[in-house]
Amino acid sequence: MGMNVDLNGLTLKNPVIAASGTYGYNNEFDVFCDVSKLGATVTKAISLHPRPGNDWQRIFETDCGLINSIGLENVGIEKYLSTYQLINLSTIVNIAGSTVEEYLELAKICDKNGIKAIELNLSCPNVKCGCLEFGTDEEALYGLVSRVREIYSGHLTSKLTPNVTSIEKIAIAAEKAGANAISAINTVKALGLKLNYINGEFKKEYVRGGLSGKAVKPVALGAVERISKAVNIPVIGMGGIYTLEDVLEFFAVGAEAVQVGTANFTHPDTCERLVDELEAFMQTNGFATLDELKNKLRALPLAP
Ligand SMILES: Cc1cc2nc3c(=O)[nH]c(=O)nc-3n(C[C@H](O)[C@H](O)[C@H](O)COP(=O)(O)O)c2cc1C
Numbered sequence: 091m092g093m094n095v096d097l098n099g100l101t102l103k104n105p106v107i108a109a110s111g112t113y114g115y116n117n118e119f120d121v122f123c124d125v126s127k128l129g130a131t132v133t134k135a136i137s138l139h140p141r142p143g144n145d146w147q148r149i150f151e152t153d154c155g156l157i158n159s160i161g162l163e164n165v166g167i168e169k170y171l172s173t174y175q176l177i178n179l180s181t182i183v184n185i186a187g188s189t190v191e192e193y194l195e196l197a198k199i200c201d202k203n204g205i206k207a208i209e210l211n212l213s214c215p216n217v218k219c220g221c222l223e224f225g226t227d228e229e230a231l232y233g234l235v236s237r238v239r240e241i242y243s244g245h246l247t248s249k250l251t252p253n254v255t256s257i258e259k260i261a262i263a264a265e266k267a268g269a270n271a272i273s274a275i276n277t278v279k280a281l282g283l284k285l286n287y288i289n290g291e292f293k294k295e296y297v298r299g300g301l302s303g304k305a306v307k308p309v310a311l312g313a314v315e316r317i318s319k320a321v322n323i324p325v326i327g328m329g330g331i332y333t334l335e336d337v338l339e340f341f342a343v344g345a346e347a348v349q350v351g352t353a354n355f356t357h358p359d360t361c362e363r364l365v366d367e368l369e370a371f372m373q374t375n376g377f378a379t380l381d382e383l384k385n386k387l388r389a390l391p392l393a394p
Pocket residue numbers: 109110111112134135156158160162184211214249275276277301302303304306328329330331349350351352353
């Protein structure tokens with residue numbers, strides 16, 4: 091069964107990838123599923139130095155999604171390389187910096203240590219500086235990605251934020267700067283608020299952070315469709331993927347591969363299940379390759 095996918099310099103055995111920040115450093119999920127069956131996994135964002143993350147409430151559940159404000163807690167690149175790096179799995183390392191210099195240093199370290207693929211996190215809404223500033227400004231993004239490109243020889247994905255007016259313009263800048271692929275979307279800026287009236291007073295619980303899960307799927311599909319029309323490099327779609335139908339919808343609007351995030355928290359075997367279900371669907375319905383399936387899905391374009 092031809093499930094493999096070529097992401098412009100990175101070939102994966104199938105298109106299902108575990109998303110950054112929802113799969114640890116690949117060291118937590120093997121008790122729930124066979125992680126080696128996934129196309130790839132993306133690490134939690136890794137910074138140059140360890141980060142403790144935010145110290146206020148970090149997670150807020152909504153009716154159909156999750157708001158997180160983790161603040162990029164991570165062990166730092168040195169500890170990641172010495173303790174967590176797994177070379178037998180297809181791992182994409184998600185990197186995040188507060189300055190251009192930090193991104194460049196991280197890219198240099200990844201290159202020196204033979205890391206095959208990185209995802210530049212240009213889109214985290216939960217830190218005070220860095221990431222999101224690069225992801226919302228075409229010129230800043232172009233400058234950053236092209237400098238990383240000069241230093242890093244492996245596969246480079248730029249991960250974009252939906253918190254912009256025109257995500258396709260940002261994607262074009264990433265493509266021009268030399269990114270091999272675009273991934274989208276990161277979380278949507280949100281406020282989770284819960285009011286309780288107790289003894290004549292309102293008490294409030296709230297989190298400002300990024301919304302993910304089922305609630306963001308339509309936003310993500312719209313973004314992936316616009317990006318796919320605007321660039322010639324592969325787009326990796328994510329946002330609210332739980333089922334095979336979700337995966338097919340992302341393929342239909344142009345995604346070459348998909349990432350699964352929030353679903354992993356409630357159903358930690360989601361990625362493996364999606365690989366199995368995609369394979370079974372292709373077999374049952376006579377699709378010999380993923381491209382055949384994608385072509386069929388895209389044969390009836392949506393009206394503009
Ligand atoms: C708790 C949590 C932590 C996340 N951490 C990161 C991160 O470190 N780097 C990153 O690029 N994206 C991070 N994300 C964003 C996800 O990778 C993904 O882009 C987003 O959640 C949308 O996909 P989903 O709806 O399937 O979760 C995080 C998401 C969640 C829910």
